[in-house]
Amino acid sequence: MSIKSILAKPFAKKVYKSIQKWANNPVETQEKIFQSLIASAGGTTFGKDHDFISINTHADFVKRVPVRDYEALKPYVEKVVAGEKNVLWKGLPLYFAKTSGTTSGAKYIPITKESMPSHVESARNAILMYIHETGNAKFVDGKMIFLQGSPILTEQNGVQLGRLSGIVAHYVPKYLQKNRLPSLATNCIDDWETKVDAIVEETLPENMTIISGIPSWVQMYFEKIQQKTGQKVGDVFKNFNLFIFGGVNYEPYRAKFENLIGRKVDSIELYPASEGFFAFQDKQNEKGMLLQLNSGIFYEFIKADEFFENNPKRITIGAVELGVNYVMIISSNAGLWGYNIGDTIEFTSIKPYRVIVSGRIKHFISAFGEHVIGKEVEHAMQEATANSDVRVSEFTVAPQINPSEGLPYHEWFVEFENEPDDLSGLAKKLDASLQKQNSYYFDLIKGKVLQPLKITKVEIGGFQNYMKSIGKLGGQNKIPRLSNDRKIVEQIK
Incomplete structure (x- = not known):
């Protein structure tokens, strides 16, 4: 010593x-x-x-x-x-x-x-x-x-x-x-x-x-x-x-x-x-x-x-x-x-x-009055993937206001290192956790204003490629956990 x-x-x-x-x-x-x-x-x-x-x-x-x-x-x-x-x-x-x-x-x-x-x-x-x-x-x-x-x-x-x-x-x-x-x-x-x-x-x-x-x-x-x-x-x-x-x-x-x-x-x-x-x-x-x-x-x-x-x-x-x-x-x-x-x-x-x-x-989703914040989506992901082999590299969430069919919903863009066998099962767990945390979101789902969230897979390296494309790779820069519009996710897609 x-x-x-x-x-x-x-x-x-x-x-x-x-x-x-x-x-x-x-x-x-x-x-x-x-x-x-x-x-x-x-x-x-x-x-x-x-x-x-x-x-x-x-x-x-x-x-x-x-x-x-x-x-x-x-x-x-x-x-x-x-x-x-x-x-x-x-x-x-x-x-x-x-x-x-x-x-x-x-x-x-x-x-x-x-x-x-x-x-x-x-x-x-x-x-x-x-x-x-x-x-x-x-x-x-x-x-x-x-x-x-x-x-x-x-x-x-x-x-x-x-x-x-x-x-x-x-x-x-x-x-x-x-x-x-x-x-x-x-x-x-x-x-x-x-x-x-x-x-x-x-x-x-x-x-x-x-x-x-x-x-x-x-x-x-x-x-x-x-x-x-x-x-x-x-x-x-x-x-x-x-x-x-x-x-x-x-x-x-x-x-x-x-x-x-x-x-x-x-x-x-x-x-x-x-x-x-x-x-x-x-x-x-x-x-x-x-x-x-x-x-x-x-x-x-x-x-x-x-x-x-x-x-x-x-x-x-x-x-x-x-x-x-x-x-x-x-x-x-x-x-x-x-x-x-x-x-x-x-x-x-x-x-x-x-x-x-x-x-x-400024980073929240309230396109329908749900007031969902970063802490809630992070807790939902942590809870939904606990005690499983699922590993998530990065994710962000955005509202889908005008879907091609059905009710609007929250769209989760997720880059997996180890993806689940049942993607829809993970989506259900995420949605249940979010409803439990946020009473506004719960009411919108139960009132059929929103349909349950959907997951869109992002290719490996997708988030890093996005950050690189906007000149913010590395340093103190970070991906917002959620946005009230689709500007970020449209570029990631």
């Missing part, structure tokens, strides 16, 4: 105690964050426009600062991109995290000197909490890979610009530099398929202990290893015992991953985004991720089924309930104010506050 792994345990204990202090005082912690943010941004253009000097309470804030998405905040962001200082936050940001927007083209999310540390520390703390809980620190002596975007940055009026994962790559602690893969040259390869091939070559001879990334793209890496070696990933990397992931729900991939690896491995779920690092899994046997209440982010929540009403109620952490689907709104030390990040979350615990990501407020 190395000095590094020995020292990791007391360091993990110290971080654990620090986290418990704010996790056990959530309302007070959030109030301090709120007051600090308002005081710090009072002299900015945004602060003056919204009379921050008169804001003392959350009620004051709600009166003066409306909920905005990127499009609505864009006039302020464009000033920052043009090089204007003190617009959304003090001075200029350190970085712009460039992301792909569906309606606004490229989005430029500011990352400031104050917000950058939370992106790094939260990821580090997730691993340290795992060490504290399990006592396992041996993996710090092995090699670690983080499948991420290119670390190459450009400059925009004095501010560096890049993908979030590429920006964070510059902040890997010195004590982990020797453990880190891939090499800089490989990480800078732009073409995703070429990059993954190079990563396979670099990692095969190494003692890999941690592998991290979005499940859909790690799956591609695992498949290439298996093709290259003819072995299970767990046999190639005998000391690989920790998978760290974020971006999508792991459950639909779990069975396939365990098959590719050849055994079960521990996993840690993260909830990072360009707008902030919001949560991480702090317990192996607890559902949900610990919401980061002490990371320079003030949270508000709006019930998802009320979100599109006029002036929906905005509540703070002390008023949330278990099992309710909320749209998460943030204000942060990156200069985002009343900002709708587009995600819906659900609390699984309030002592401490843990969340799961239930979907996207």
Whole structure:
């Protein structure tokens, strides 16, 4: 055992105690964050426009600062991109995290000197909490890979610009530099398929202990290893015992991953985004991720089924309930104010506050008033394929409003690694699970407004080919679980 792994345990204990202090005082912690943010941004253009000097309470804030998405905040962001200082936050940001927007083209999310540390520390703390809980620190002596975007940055009026994962790559602690893969040259390869091939070559001879990334793209890496070696990933990397992931729900991939690896491995779920690092899994046997209440982010929540009403109620952490689907709104030390990040979350615990990501407020199916969300279709797939040999590589769901015959229905486009003998039987299980979860859908089926869902098989590699065709293969990009129209599925077909 190395000095590094020995020292990791007391360091993990110290971080654990620090986290418990704010996790056990959530309302007070959030109030301090709120007051600090308002005081710090009072002299900015945004602060003056919204009379921050008169804001003392959350009620004051709600009166003066409306909920905005990127499009609505864009006039302020464009000033920052043009090089204007003190617009959304003090001075200029350190970085712009460039992301792909569906309606606004490229989005430029500011990352400031104050917000950058939370992106790094939260990821580090997730691993340290795992060490504290399990006592396992041996993996710090092995090699670690983080499948991420290119670390190459450009400059925009004095501010560096890049993908979030590429920006964070510059902040890997010195004590982990020797453990880190891939090499800089490989990480800078732009073409995703070429990059993954190079990563396979670099990692095969190494003692890999941690592998991290979005499940859909790690799956591609695992498949290439298996093709290259003819072995299970767990046999190639005998000391690989920790998978760290974020971006999508792991459950639909779990069975396939365990098959590719050849055994079960521990996993840690993260909830990072360009707008902030919001949560991480702090317990192996607890559902949900610990919401980061002490990371320079003030949270508000709006019930998802009320979100599109006029002036929906905005509540703070002390008023949330278990099992309710909320749209998460943030204000942060990156200069985002009343900002709708587009995600819906659900609390699984309030002592401490843990969340799961239930979907996207724009990613739903309600063509007939059914209000089906991502969490429901993922749970249906997990339930329908449990205790079977069926393995699903990827899937998405869309409404079929004008079928050639019969009633409308939900069409599930599924790419199987191991398909069922009885496709119609799987469709029945999926439909039954969805009816059980969603009373609106149940009523539409029973009322013969909809017919039960149908499955359309997607050829192997179909989803990857689609992502490649739209220039979004790899990195942080992912397939929406469901859509309220057929734009995506028509291209996949």
